[in-house]
Amino acid sequence: MNDLFATLHAVLLGLLRAVLPEGLAQALVTLLGIAVVLGFVALVVMSQIWAERKVIARIQDRVGPNRVGPFGLLQSVADALKLLSKEDVVPARADRLVFVLAPLIVLVPSLMIFAVLPFNWDATVANLDVGVLYVLALATLPTLGIVLAGWASYNNYSLLGAMRAAAQLVSYEVPEVLAVLPVVLLAGTLSLWGIVQAQSSAWFILAPVVGPLAFLTFLISGIAEVNRSPFDLPEAESEIIAGFHMEYSGMRFALFFLAEYANAFSVSAVAATLFFGGWHGWLLPGYVWFVLKAYLLFLVMVWARGTLPRLRYDQLLAFAWKVLLPLTLVNLVLAAVVKELRLLEVVPWPALLVINLGVVGLLAWGYSQLYAAAQRRAAVPLLEAAQGARS
Amino acid sequence: MTEVVAAGAFYVFALAALVGGLGVVSARHVVRSALFLMLALSSVAAIYVLLSADFVAAVQILIYTGAIMLLLLFAIMLTPQQVELPPFASAGQQVAAGVVAAALLALLVGTVLVTPWPLAATPLDRPTTEAIGQAMLTTFVFPFELASLVLLVGLVGALLLARED
Numbered sequence: 001m002n003d004l005f006a007t008l009h010a011v012l013l014g015l016l017r018a019v020l021p022e023g024l025a026q027a028l029v030t031l032l033g034i035a036v037v038l039g040f041v042a043l044v045v046m047s048q049i050w051a052e053r054k055v056i057a058r059i060q061d062r063v064g065p066n067r068v069g070p071f072g073l074l075q076s077v078a079d080a081l082k083l084l085s086k087e088d089v090v091p092a093r094a095d096r097l098v099f100v101l102a103p104l105i106v107l108v109p110s111l112m113i114f115a116v117l118p119f120n121w122d123a124t125v126a127n128l129d130v131g132v133l134y135v136l137a138l139a140t141l142p143t144l145g146i147v148l149a150g151w152a153s154y155n156n157y158s159l160l161g162a163m164r165a166a167a168q169l170v171s172y173e174v175p176e177v178l179a180v181l182p183v184v185l186l187a188g189t190l191s192l193w194g195i196v197q198a199q200s201s202a203w204f205i206l207a208p209v210v211g212p213l214a215f216l217t218f219l220i221s222g223i224a225e226v227n228r229s230p231f232d233l234p235e236a237e238s239e240i241i242a243g244f245h246m247e248y249s250g251m252r253f254a255l256f257f258l259a260e261y262a263n264a265f266s267v268s269a270v271a272a273t274l275f276f277g278g279w280h281g282w283l284l285p286g287y288v289w290f291v292l293k294a295y296l297l298f299l300v301m302v303w304a305r306g307t308l309p310r311l312r313y314d315q316l317l318a319f320a321w322k323v324l325l326p327l328t329l330v331n332l333v334l335a336a337v338v339k340e341l342r343l344l345e346v347v348p349w350p351a352l353l354v355i356n357l358g359v360v361g362l363l364a365w366g367y368s369q370l371y372a373a374a375q376r377r378a379a380v381p382l383l384e385a386a387q388g389a390r391s
Numbered sequence: 392m393t394e395v396v397a398a399g400a401f402y403v404f405a406l407a408a409l410v411g412g413l414g415v416v417s418a419r420h421v422v423r424s425a426l427f428l429m430l431a432l433s434s435v436a437a438i439y440v441l442l443s444a445d446f447v448a449a450v451q452i453l454i455y456t457g458a459i460m461l462l463l464l465f466a467i468m469l470t471p472q473q474v475e476l477p478p479f480a481s482a483g484q485q486v487a488a489g490v491v492a493a494a495l496l497a498l499l500v501g502t503v504l505v506t507p508w509p510l511a512a513t514p515l516d517r518p519t520t521e522a523i524g525q526a527m528l529t530t531f532v533f534p535f536e537l538a539s540l541v542l543l544v545g546l547v548g549a550l551l552l553a554r555e556d
Contacts, residue, residue, distance in 0.1 A: 129518035133449035140457030
């Protein structure tokens with residue numbers, strides 16, 4: 001089953017070659033691959049919306065969608081139909097051209113990222129030599145669309161959302177790129193396919209200290225880049241109503257929504273590729289492993305959304321520049337050490353796992369000690385004040 | 392087949408870049424200009440791809456179309472809205488602008504005419520990243536390190552400026 005896509009590709013190409021010239025047959029097969037990936041994205045987004053609503057509901061002690069179809073599975077279909085049939089409203093003073101273009105500028109790059117994701121060793125639409133750069137470059141473009149949407153809406157709240165989105169991206173793009181660099185260093189290639197191939201003996205998450213740190217910084221800045229909670233400041237409902245997409249309704253709003261979930265999935269899929277060995281796994285075929293890992297990481301993002309409060313604006317920027325940036329820079333140096341000592345090749349992976357878990361345990365213990373000490377420091381003056389008041 | 396597609400793609404993207412460039416200078420509103428600039432920069436990235444310079448193309452999108460355009464838009468939005476530029480600048484400015492534009496045109500045309508353009512028989516379908524990396528860490532190591540240092544100083548300086556005290 002593991003060479004399903006290679007077999008399909010060969011069979012289809014053989015069939016088409018029989019009736020068409022060589023170049024046309026190749027082009028058709030590639031187009032078919034693109035269509036399959038786009039269909040997959042649509043399916044993934046629908047299931048993600050359902051999963052997110054269900055999981056968030058459970059976190060908040062609710063039931064979630066349960067009316068349309070079994071377990072509410074068809075709720076997304078119903079929502080999409082509703083959005084399609086809605087009236088298309090453009091604000092009177094909006095810049096019409098920019099207003100109409102903005103959702104497309106958000107959606108198209110989000111979909112283009114899926115072209116380089118290595119779903120299996122034989123299933124990437126395009127194995128680019130600069131795959132990592134391609135992903136990082138395209139991941140910044142949706143924010144341009146968001147900024148333009150906020151500006152074109154001619155609405156102060158939308159404009160505020162747009163400015164927040166711009167500042168947020170400029171801040172979080174730097175640590176995101178720096179968080180990916182250790183992986184590129186360890187793999188020695190920029191191709192996503194090559195990076196997965198380089199993890200056949202040990203996943204990069206296992207690299208002592210470097211792996212987990214790079215993964216965490218990448219996930220945090222990735223969540224910030226796709227504007228998901230707790231970094232959803234550009235659309236914070238309680239502060240600026242809905243921010244950049246406030247004036248959008250119907251299908252145009254649906255495009256933003258689609259892009260947001262496609263982005264969320266591509267961040268988790270890229271994280272699965274870079275740190276969790278992509279298609280590598282046991283028993284099951286590679287593409288199943290890949291989608292499984294990406295989904296688990298997406299559920300981590302849902303979990304974060306369900307449990308963490310939204311950051312304040314200055315906290316958001318301070319966190320990027322004062323915490324993430326130094327951490328990623330130090331991590332890059334550590335990655336060079338790991339690479340030079342060939343730790344990933346020399347040490348067997350269970351030992352690496354033990355080392356990493358040990359470091360995590362040590363950090364948790366140290367943090368709890370510091371926290372307890374701070375509590376005690378705060379408690380003594382309070383107790384003294386209370387005693388003074390009594391006597 | 393491949394040559395026809397490549398030539399067609401080149402003309403499409405070259406035209407898009409030209410339309411974008413003209414749009415930047417002729418659009419009525421600054422944000423529209425920015426939108427046209429996005430078109431121009433992305434088309435140039437596509438032309439890089441056609442020239443087999445994949446690394447440069449990706450960096451062009453990452454830095455120019457992504458980060459720089461975003462900073463530009465951010466700056467535009469921080470400036471007061473409804474800034475209508477006067478249709479024509481003063482006579483002195485027009486003359487100066489004309490001279491600079493003519494000099495730039497002469498320089499570019501001269502460069503295009505003087506440079507020998509080597510033609511490859513087949514498309515250069517070979518990865519460039521490794522070669523660029525090699526060159527940066529051997530032949531051009533000092534300029535590269537200097538540039539990195541300048542960027543790092545800029546980064547630290549920005550942090551210093553942003554400190555609230």
